[in-house]
Every structure is written in C-alpha cells, then in structure tokens.
Amino acid sequence: MKKYLYIYKATLVENLNYITNILxxxxxxxxxxxxxxxxxxYIYSDNTQVINGYxxxxxxxxxxxxxxxxxxxxxxxxxxxxxxxxxxxxxxYNINKPYNYVLYIVSKHLGEITIKLIMFIMVGIIIxxxxxxxxxxxxxxxVPFILLTVIFGVIINSILRIAISIISFWxxxxxxxxxxxxxxxxxxxxxxxxxxxxxxxxxxxxxTPIFVVTYGPAKLIIDFSMKSxxxxxxxxxxxxxxxxxxxxxxxxxxxxxLNVNGG
Amino acid sequence: xxMEVKNQIKVMFLSLKYNIMRQMTNKVTxxxxxxxxxxxxxxxxxxxxxxxxxxxxxxxxxxxxxxxLWGMAAxxxxxxxxxxxxxxxxxxxxxxGKLDTFLVQPKxxxxxxxxxxxxxxxxxxxxxxYICLLLYGITIKNVILFTFFTAIGAVILTSFVSIMGSxxxxxxxxxxxxxxxSNIMINFATYPGNIFKGIVKILLYTIIPVGVSNYMTxxxxxxxxxxxxxxxxxxxxxILLLAFYIFNRGLKRYSSSNLMNSRI
Numbered sequence: 001m002k003k004y005l006y007i008y009k010a011t012l013v014e015n016l017n018y019i020t021n022i023l024x025x026x027x028x029x030x031x032x033x034x035x036x037x038x039x040x041x042y043i044y045s046d047n048t049q050v051i052n053g054y055x056x057x058x059x060x061x062x063x064x065x066x067x068x069x070x071x072x073x074x075x076x077x078x079x080x081x082x083x084x085x086x087x088x089x090x091x092x093y094n095i096n097k098p099y100n101y102v103l104y105i106v107s108k109h110l111g112e113i114t115i116k117l118i119m120f121i122m123v124g125i126i127i128x129x130x131x132x133x134x135x136x137x138x139x140x141x142x143v144p145f146i147l148l149t150v151i152f153g154v155i156i157n158s159i160l161r162i163a164i165s166i167i168s169f170w171x172x173x174x175x176x177x178x179x180x181x182x183x184x185x186x187x188x189x190x191x192x193x194x195x196x197x198x199x200x201x202x203x204x205x206x207x208t209p210i211f212v213v214t215y216g217p218a219k220l221i222i223d224f225s226m227k228s229x230x231x232x233x234x235x236x237x238x239x240x241x242x243x244x245x246x247x248x249x250x251x252x253x254x255x256x257x258l259n260v261n262g263g
Numbered sequence: 264x265x266m267e268v269k270n271q272i273k274v275m276f277l278s279l280k281y282n283i284m285r286q287m288t289n290k291v292t293x294x295x296x297x298x299x300x301x302x303x304x305x306x307x308x309x310x311x312x313x314x315x316x317x318x319x320x321x322x323x324x325x326x327x328x329x330x331x332l333w334g335m336a337a338x339x340x341x342x343x344x345x346x347x348x349x350x351x352x353x354x355x356x357x358x359x360g361k362l363d364t365f366l367v368q369p370k371x372x373x374x375x376x377x378x379x380x381x382x383x384x385x386x387x388x389x390x391x392x393y394i395c396l397l398l399y400g401i402t403i404k405n406v407i408l409f410t411f412f413t414a415i416g417a418v419i420l421t422s423f424v425s426i427m428g429s430x431x432x433x434x435x436x437x438x439x440x441x442x443x444x445s446n447i448m449i450n451f452a453t454y455p456g457n458i459f460k461g462i463v464k465i466l467l468y469t470i471i472p473v474g475v476s477n478y479m480t481x482x483x484x485x486x487x488x489x490x491x492x493x494x495x496x497x498x499x500x501x502i503l504l505l506a507f508y509i510f511n512r513g514l515k516r517y518s519s520s521n522l523m524n525s526r527i
Contacts, residue, residue, distance in 0.1 A: 031450055032450060039454065043321070171292065176303075179303040
C-alpha cells in the first residue's frame, strides 16, 4: 500500500506546478454554470416556486454541486491513457513492474484530481453563495458524513471508468462507451435530481451509478438526513464491491488476451 | 486564381477521402464511433423531455424547435469536424512546432493544416442532425435551408476555432484558452438563445458567434427572413477571411521545434 501512497503523493506534488492550467479550466465550468443559471431562472417563474420539492435555490445548488463533482474529477488518465496504453502496447511495460497496474492508475488519478477537486469545491461555494445565497438549513456537523459520500462517489466513478477503458483489450477504442457513461451521468445525474423524473423511472435510476456518484452526495449537501445518508452509503459500499469485482475480472481476462508485438 | 481555388478544394476532398479510408481499416471502431455518437447525442432528448414537463416553452421554443436547434448544432459541429478537424487542434500544432510538414507543401498552409484530419465520430453528428430534421418535419425548403446553413455554420465554427487556435502564435497558454472558448461556442449552441439576456446575448451574436451560426439559422428555417439570411452569409465570409488573415499573420512568428514527423 505504501508504494501506491507514494505514487499518489508524487502525482499530487507534480500537479501543484500546473495550478494555472486548472485555473484556466474554470472558464468552461463558469460557462456551463452560467447556462444552467439562466435555464433554471427561466423555468422558475419566481424564487418562491417549488418544483417537485425543490426551490430554485436548492435546484441551482444541486446542479452546482454535481457539476463541481463532475468537472473536479474528470481526468484523461481514466478515459484516454489506459486505452492508449492498451492500444499502443505500452501496457506491456507497466504490467511487469512491481505494482498492480489498476491500483497504479487509481493512485495516479487521485493524485491528479485532489488539488483540482478542492479548487472546484471552493469556486463552487463562491459561485453558489454569490448567486443564490448559502444553502438553507446546512449544518456544519454533517460535513464528515457528506465528505465520506463525496470521496466514495469519486472512487466509484474512477473504478467504473477504468472498467470501461479496459474494454480496449477487446475492441480497440473504448471512447464511445465513455460517451454513453458521460451522457448518463451528465444528462440524468447532474442536471436534475431523481425527483424530477416520472415516478416509475425513479427506482431504475436509483440502481444506476448516478445515485452513488452524483445524486447521493449532492442530495445530502442540500437536504441532509441520517436516513438518506445510510441509504446512500450502503448503496456506495455495494457499488464499490461490485465495480472492483468487475474491474478485476475484466483486467485479468484482458491481460491474458494481450498480444504485443516487440519493438 | 479560380484554378488555384479549384485545385485547393480538390486536394481538400482528396485529403478527406484518404482520412476516411485510413480510419476504415478498423471497421468495428469506425462503426461504433458513428453509432455511439448518434446515441450519445440522442441522450439529450431526455433532458429536454424533463425540462418541457416542467414548463411548456423554454425561450419561446417548444420541443419541436429544440430538436431542430439540436439538429443544427450537431450537423454544424459534425461537418466542421469531418472536413476541418485539425482546426480544433491548431494550438497544439503551433505550440509543439508541428506545422513544418505543412510549410513545405505547395498548397495553402492554413487549409492544408485544418483539413489534414477527419474525426470519424463527427459523421455520427452529421447523421444525427438530419435525423433531427426528419423529426422536426422534412420538406424540400427545410432540407435546402438546413443543408445550406449547416455548411455556413461549419464555416463560422471552423473560422472561430481557427482564430482561437491561432492565438497560440502570440499567447503561451493559448491551447487552454482556445479549448475553453471553442467549448463555449458548442455549449451555448444547444440552448435557446432567448434564455440569455443583456451583454451575454450581444456577445453570442458577435465575439462568440453561436447566435449567428445556430440561433439565427434556426430562426430563418422557422420564419424566413431575407435580411438575416444575407447577414449570416456576409458574417461567414468576413469571419473566414479574418481566420485566414490571423493565421497568416501568426505564421510569420512561428518557429519550428525541429520535430521530425511525417504525414502518412
């Protein structure tokens, strides 16, 4: 475990040199948030209107939090580097090193996103407070529980993305599968809380990664209850176990299939 | 002059043909890229169904007009990426000194660079655009206007991203700025223009011309307006000339990195 912690720390320190790049990346985030602010302001006729249990303030905070999680944890390592390693055969140099390739990728990814995610959270808070004011009834005592679900959400998202990238062992390019996952999280998971969907779809959405990656943490931030926390946390543990199993099976099968020409 | 333009267009289409043929060597990847891009775009229909269940109209549009707007955005983006994908990566080429191979060719450098790659998934975007048109309602007038504005929109989008990319001749972190500004254009393209107000609306019709390439073109398909029609065409010509001018001005500042690469 020590070596993975070292990889995490080394990547984290390396990324401190690229703060300017992260700051410039905020342009996109600001624009998306601006579009959503305008959209929801148009949909809510006035500030007091409640749609499916959400006030405009809660709705904007919900979108803000999910977008922060989305933008803050995006990383090309998971979507492109693994596929490239497999496609180019570079993975041959990684799998014979004294570490597990998947854990190496996870450590490197977490090292890369830590600073970015913290910065996005800070900027998200500033945007939220200045545009719609602080979250009503937010209790600072709930932060440790919320933080736990945020961290678990980020890890589950990373593992699911690795599972998708590993498909490259079978078909050369896994990017189209990432699009589908991206859109599922983006369209269903970040723009609307589950309550906005028709009742018959809600149980299905609760079984998808959306519930544990974006909806869960965001819901706890805007409307915390111990019951919701327990539901979300148990679902996250289940998801974690299932996703790790899927990655292990796919990776072990894929590596056996690997055929690299020397060069 | 005319022969030169004709030659250049011929080279451009030859480049497109070979780009596609190269990508077709792996048929599974080729087809999955196109099919999944269509599915990827189609997923946004869910977003709009939910939004329209909350409010009957958004920015004066019903779901039918939004589908047309989406179709226009997808086909403009698709055509631009099919013909001129490298315009979206111009910054990277400039920063890493990868323009050398194009400088020695006896053709226009700008056109040779931007047409040197095709994004295969963009074929899916273009097909999706026409599927949206089919859903909106297909008539001869709609097909002609839609196709014409797809081409015009692609010229505007390509010129805009090329200008942003060319900034890297002068700005060190130009690639991130170019990427962000190009994404702005794409992000705004799929939302009705009327939800934006004030200074932002002015920006969307001038500096970030998504208003001209998407909102105005869709409005013309909905309600034909000759003045706006000519405004769009003139705007496209002006921004295209500006893209050539800025790239050529910047090219004088270009310095090679002596990177050895070849075009296969």
